[in-house]
Amino acid sequence: MARVSTATIKEKKQNGEKITMLTSYDYSMAAMVDAAEIDMILVGDSLGNVVLGYEDTLPVTMDDMVHHTRAVSRGTSYSMVVADMPFLSYHVTIEEAVRNAGRLIQEGSAQAVKLEGGVERVDTIKAILDAQIPVVGHIGLTPQSVNQFGGFKVQGKDVETARKAIEDARALDEAGVFAIVLECVPTPLAQRITQEVSCPTIGIGAGPYCDGQVLVINDMLGITRGHVPKFVKKFAHLEPLIQEALLAYKKEVESGQFPSAEHGFKMKSEVLEEL
Numbered sequence: 001m002a003r004v005s006t007a008t009i010k011e012k013k014q015n016g017e018k019i020t021m022l023t024s025y026d027y028s029m030a031a032m033v034d035a036a037e038i039d040m041i042l043v044g045d046s047l048g049n050v051v052l053g054y055e056d057t058l059p060v061t062m063d064d065m066v067h068h069t070r071a072v073s074r075g076t077s078y079s080m081v082v083a084d085m086p087f088l089s090y091h092v093t094i095e096e097a098v099r100n101a102g103r104l105i106q107e108g109s110a111q112a113v114k115l116e117g118g119v120e121r122v123d124t125i126k127a128i129l130d131a132q133i134p135v136v137g138h139i140g141l142t143p144q145s146v147n148q149f150g151g152f153k154v155q156g157k158d159v160e161t162a163r164k165a166i167e168d169a170r171a172l173d174e175a176g177v178f179a180i181v182l183e184c185v186p187t188p189l190a191q192r193i194t195q196e197v198s199c200p201t202i203g204i205g206a207g208p209y210c211d212g213q214v215l216v217i218n219d220m221l222g223i224t225r226g227h228v229p230k231f232v233k234k235f236a237h238l239e240p241l242i243q244e245a246l247l248a249y250k251k252e253v254e255s256g257q258f259p260s261a262e263h264g265f266k267m268k269s270e271v272l273e274e275l
């Protein structure tokens with residue numbers, strides 16, 4: 001089956017079909033997500049929290065993103081791979097932003113990039129699009145702005161910030177992004193934006209009326225240690241299963257039950273004798 005393209009994603013909105021997206025950060029997980037025919041895999045800079053153990057996404061570097069994007073890409077043949085542009089990779093100059101977006105495509109083998117921000121990022125997005133690199137926008141609770149927001153808070157709850165979110169979505173749509181992630185915005189605002197823009201909206205903590213949905217894979221599989229946001233639905237509870245397997249392994253190795261003969265390799269008796 002051919003890989004999902006930007007055209008497939010746009011067609012889904014036109015046909016009223018929901019779009020699926022999940023994060024992945026490594027080859028094995030990406031291969032499973034790809035086999036499930038999820039439309040898009042996001043190599044999110046959430047890898048900072050999920051994989052690298054940072055408190056937020058700010059320390060994630062371009063080299064981190066390229067490394068993980070390459071691993072994810074190797075596991076896929078169907079899902080479109082979208083790589084996040086990390087903090088400071090697109091804020092300093094437009095030229096640097098295009099070069100960094102290009103690295104995620106050229107070295108990471110992603111098909112598209114995602115970056116955070118609205119009106120203030122339009123010129124940068126247009127330059128990346130000029131380099132023939134498809135872009136996903138991201139507005140609402142943009143985690144790279146955590147210090148400006150003063151924490152991870154729902155965005156667009158008052159008239160002023162809701163208006164700003166609508167303006168941002170319109171500006172991104174007009175600039176030519178092929179999808180917009182709406183993170184942690186009230187459901188009616190997400191619904192309004194989804195109706196107003198021509199490109200698909202992909203919600204996370206944005207209610208049921210977006211054109212698609214994205215979740216952090218560790219959250220939905222129930223393997224996140226620590227805080228899991230309220231909007232997450234756990235489709236599996238793998239952490240206790242993994243803990244159980246780890247304890248069983250420890251017990252069997254310590255008692256000598258594992259490995260047994262069936263887990264070893266035979267040797268010809270002549271070789272053994274000569275030895």
Ligand code: KIV
Nearest residue numbers: 023044045046181214
């Ligand atoms: O980094 C990430 O995983 C994201 C999603 C939460 C949308 O940007």
